[in-house]
Amino acid sequence: MKTSTKHILDSFPALEKHLPSNESAILSDQVLSNLNEIEQVFLRLAWFFENPDKENFNLESFYKHLDNDWLELALECVHMFFMNDTYLIKDPTHSIITNGDYYLNQSRFAEFLSENGLNYDRFKMNKYISRGLVPPPDITISGTKYWERLTCERFLEEQKYKE
Known part of the structure; x- marks a missing residue:
């Protein structure tokens, strides 16, 4: 497969x-x-x-x-x-950000937190971002915020420590 x-x-x-x-x-x-x-x-x-x-x-x-x-x-x-x-792209010269890789978008960040025991959804994440309770995005492309996986893991550990 x-x-x-x-x-x-x-x-x-x-x-x-x-x-x-x-x-x-x-x-x-x-x-x-x-x-x-x-x-x-x-x-x-x-x-x-x-x-x-x-x-x-x-x-x-x-x-x-x-x-x-x-x-x-x-x-x-x-x-x-x-x-x-297929390996039809042998030597990539273009990089795209995908949810499963190095960066997580807002939805995927919320899913990551939920998967790891915190009660987060897209709505809660949006509120926390607007209140400055979530780390600032590491990169923004065309208005879409992305966080490095390491940033997400650090935030998760901080939140678990607070509980």
């Missing part, structure tokens, strides 16, 4: 039973009809990742059915596919 497909399955574990490597998988409109539009996009994308010579993927579905975090996830998976799974 490709790294990019695994990344999709982290968010949509139920899609695994519909992948070609699973013997019970049936790639058909019937399978897709039981999924919502977002799940359909990610399943079609996984089908493409697993068998790019026989499956195709239309980027129009990103435009029509995804936004915000889902669109970021989809683009991150495409980047991962071409960088890690």
Whole structure:
């Protein structure tokens, strides 16, 4: 299974039973009809990742059915596919920030804190940022704030110490 497909399955574990490597998988409109539009996009994308010579993927579905975090996830998976799974980009000259790497955006920062025992969601994180209770972002790109993973880990330890 490709790294990019695994990344999709982290968010949509139920899609695994519909992948070609699973013997019970049936790639058909019937399978897709039981999924919502977002799940359909990610399943079609996984089908493409697993068998790019026989499956195709239309980027129009990103435009029509995804936004915000889902669109970021989809683009991150495409980047991962071409960088890690196919090696078609051998010597990258362009760097992108992705949620799973070195930097975390506001949503991912809140998820990181929640995953590690603190009660945070995007709304609470937004309030804490506006009140200056969260470290300032390490980088801001096109108005989107990003924190280095180390900054997030330090903040987590400080918050745990306060409890």
